[in-house]
Amino acid sequence: MAAAAGGAAGRPWRVIPRPVLETVLHNHALHPRVPQPLLLHGPRGVGKSTLLLNRLLPQWSEPPHYAAFVDFLHPAPSSPAHATAAPWSLLADTPPSLPSLRLQLESALEELTRAAVLKGAVGSKDVLAALSRSHGLHTALSRLAGPAAGRGRGTSSVPVLWARAVLAATSSARGEDPTFRIGEGEATNCSMEETAYMQEAMAALRVAKELLRMQEGWRKEALREMNRTGRFSRPLVNSATDWPCLLLDVLSGAAEVDFFQPKLVLNNVDVLKRATCEDETMVPATMYHDSFIWRVIALGANEQCLPVFMSTSDGYYSSQAFVDFGFPNIFISRETFGWTQQEAKLHMVSEFFSEKEWKVVDEILGTNPRHLSEIYMLKQKASRPEVLHDTNIEEIVDTYLAHLQLNYLADDSLEILDDPAAVAMMEACSAEIRVEPSRINIILMATCNTWAKLPTLDERSRLQVTRLCQENSLVSRSDLNEPGTIFNSMVWN
Numbered sequence: 001m002a003a004a005a006g007g008a009a010g011r012p013w014r015v016i017p018r019p020v021l022e023t024v025l026h027n028h029a030l031h032p033r034v035p036q037p038l039l040l041h042g043p044r045g046v047g048k049s050t051l052l053l054n055r056l057l058p059q060w061s062e063p064p065h066y067a068a069f070v071d072f073l074h075p076a077p078s079s080p081a082h083a084t085a086a087p088w089s090l091l092a093d094t095p096p097s098l099p100s101l102r103l104q105l106e107s108a109l110e111e112l113t114r115a116a117v118l119k120g121a122v123g124s125k126d127v128l129a130a131l132s133r134s135h136g137l138h139t140a141l142s143r144l145a146g147p148a149a150g151r152g153r154g155t156s157s158v159p160v161l162w163a164r165a166v167l168a169a170t171s172s173a174r175g176e177d178p179t180f181r182i183g184e185g186e187a188t189n190c191s192m193e194e195t196a197y198m199q200e201a202m203a204a205l206r207v208a209k210e211l212l213r214m215q216e217g218w219r220k221e222a223l224r225e226m227n228r229t230g231r232f233s234r235p236l237v238n239s240a241t242d243w244p245c246l247l248l249d250v251l252s253g254a255a256e257v258d259f260f261q262p263k264l265v266l267n268n269v270d271v272l273k274r275a276t277c278e279d280e281t282m283v284p285a286t287m288y289h290d291s292f293i294w295r296v297i298a299l300g301a302n303e304q305c306l307p308v309f310m311s312t313s314d315g316y317y318s319s320q321a322f323v324d325f326g327f328p329n330i331f332i333s334r335e336t337f338g339w340t341q342q343e344a345k346l347h348m349v350s351e352f353f354s355e356k357e358w359k360v361v362d363e364i365l366g367t368n369p370r371h372l373s374e375i376y377m378l379k380q381k382a383s384r385p386e387v388l389h390d391t392n393i394e395e396i397v398d399t400y401l402a403h404l405q406l407n408y409l410a411d412d413s414l415e416i417l418d419d420p421a422a423v424a425m426m427e428a429c430s431a432e433i434r435v436e437p438s439r440i441n442i443i444l445m446a447t448c449n450t451w452a453k454l455p456t457l458d459e460r461s462r463l464q465v466t467r468l469c470q471e472n473s474l475v476s477r478s479d480l481n482e483p484g485t486i487f488n489s490m491v492w493n
Helices: 002-007 019-029 048-060 098-118 124-134 138-145 158-170 192-218 220-229 234-238 242-254 285-302 321-325 341-346 355-364 369-381 393-410 420-430 437-445 450-456 459-471
Strands: 038-041 065-071 261-267 308-312 332-335
Touching (some): 019 048, 048 308, 242 261, 285 308, 355 369
Parallel strands (some): 038 332, 065 261
């Protein structure tokens, strides 16, 4: 066993596909409509995004399957086939803005709806039916239909106003929205009747978008007042998610086996909850997040919805979301925690650790794949002269635990520590009032971003660490003003 571990020096950590998880996700996607969204939850770095991007999305993007992929943590790719997962170390620390994430979500659903129109799966009547289920349309349609709507009150019913508004949108360049227009060469194999049907559906979607934007604009002052007073109004909050939820409703109604099977994949959905918004006439990010997810759940429960996959590393979704949203089985949840002893052996863990090392790691950290790969990385770098810990596995684990503790103190959402044993250990460590001097050197050498994490400690501990650093010449006074520049080459580089 030890010989095998020694022979693994310099070898990259192996990533073995998890066929059971892949099969569960793929089987869920084969249904055109489902009663619940599916939540894929697990720690960062275990391969959730890689599984979706490299294994599943290519299959879900081949007709009759169509997939809209939204990664709230990365810029939107041109298509799911071009999406890639950036390393966590290259991500920005500041959360994105809610308007940008909202545009990203809406654009992905608009492209999916456009594909449905070009397949002939969505028509003008489908859009009107979805709108009529949850919106009052008469006043807004009267404005969109033009002056002719004011003549003859007996004929100004909603269907008549809708037909006039769609006709006006078909014969004009209203909105100048290129998404809902038929481009050159896209309908060459269609008859004139089919092309006219598609053009009418595109115009209907433009009218629906403009109508909902108009109704949202009427509520701006009410939203400002709601934000100022801290009150809550469900109709006001839902006005921000009316457009994406309308598209979901339309697409769900158009889904059909072996003809048009759309899917929506929301990667890092927790980022939507933490987005920033400086516009007082918009709902806060947490309300937008809750409104959208709640309406997806309601659509699935009442009418059945197209398959919606939500991937996240935030512990909120596995421990608290079911309380906030009302009942335990609100999501179909697939947890991706650690391996069992047998699974770890199947993944060739014994080739990377000796039997003695494996017992220490398993007893302290468990078999979380991310912890194992990072412990192995530290073990590989232990022989470098700039690294201050030795090759002893206990010393390596102590260094890694210090790194985890600082990350835990900086982020109370438990995104990184989803392993229950590690969470309990870190909670016990973080409950200390002050940092013991014997542990400070381990903490300082444990992470390349140490100085940015230390301000999360209490004032007494932070001053203690600063004084010790200066006494031992670990850091110069000039470095105190440059967070993130300290100890960049001690362990991780």
